[in-house]
Amino acid sequence: MRRMSFTSMIVVAALAGSMVVGAIRAQEDVKVNHTSLKAGDMAPDFTLLDNKWKQIHLSDYRGKKNVVLAFYVLAFTEG
Amino acid sequence: MAKLEASDAVVFGISIDSPAANNAFAEKIGVTFPLLSDMNRKVLKEYGILKMYNVQKEEYDWAQRTTFVVDKKGVIQSVEEEASAINPNNAVAVCTKLPKK
Numbered sequence: 001m002r003r004m005s006f007t008s009m010i011v012v013a014a015l016a017g018s019m020v021v022g023a024i025r026a027q028e029d030v031k032v033n034h035t036s037l038k039a040g041d042m043a044p045d046f047t048l049l050d051n052k053w054k055q056i057h058l059s060d061y062r063g064k065k066n067v068v069l070a071f072y073v074l075a076f077t078e079g
Numbered sequence: 080m081a082k083l084e085a086s087d088a089v090v091f092g093i094s095i096d097s098p099a100a101n102n103a104f105a106e107k108i109g110v111t112f113p114l115l116s117d118m119n120r121k122v123l124k125e126y127g128i129l130k131m132y133n134v135q136k137e138e139y140d141w142a143q144r145t146t147f148v149v150d151k152k153g154v155i156q157s158v159e160e161e162a163s164a165i166n167p168n169n170a171v172a173v174c175t176k177l178p179k180k
Contacts, residue, residue: 035127043149044125050113051102062153066088066177068170069147075096075104
């Protein structure tokens with residue numbers, strides 16, 4: 001095998017370096033805050049405005065309905 | 080949706096959008112359930128699902144897509160984090176199994 005030229009070593013080093021930087025950056029991009037809530041925990045109560053500016057209290061449904069809370073990222077994006 | 084209503088459940092979508100944006104979104108996609116506005120991210124923090132997103136080198140925090148099913152006693156029955164669009168099938172399955180009364 002031919003010895004690697006100095007230039008190609010630099011290229012390889014730079015590639016490896018950028019892969020490391022890429023991996024670190026990818027980690028930064030996914031700062032996910034996983035919920036500590038789990039099945040069996042009480043759902044924290046909340047009061048929020050709905051899309052008709054009406055206040056919704058989670059506690060109003062206690063004893064009446066099961067509630068599905070679907071947290072989505074942003075309106076007008078894919079769910 | 081009909082399945083969820085049949086299982087005695089109500090559905091709320093929640094995001095950090097304003098009520099006005101959510102209303103326009105609701106009309107566009109034709110949802111029949113309310114979309115709630117957590118503009119100050121208070122509920123996202125309480126539920127521990129505020130996620131940092133890096134967009135063009137600036138950081139923004141929005142919700143991690145998560146679906147919670149809460150029973151009539153206020154107890155969480157299931158927690159499901161989703162990678163892509165919200166899929167209601169699991170929530171339907173959980174609600175259907177919950178006691179009717």
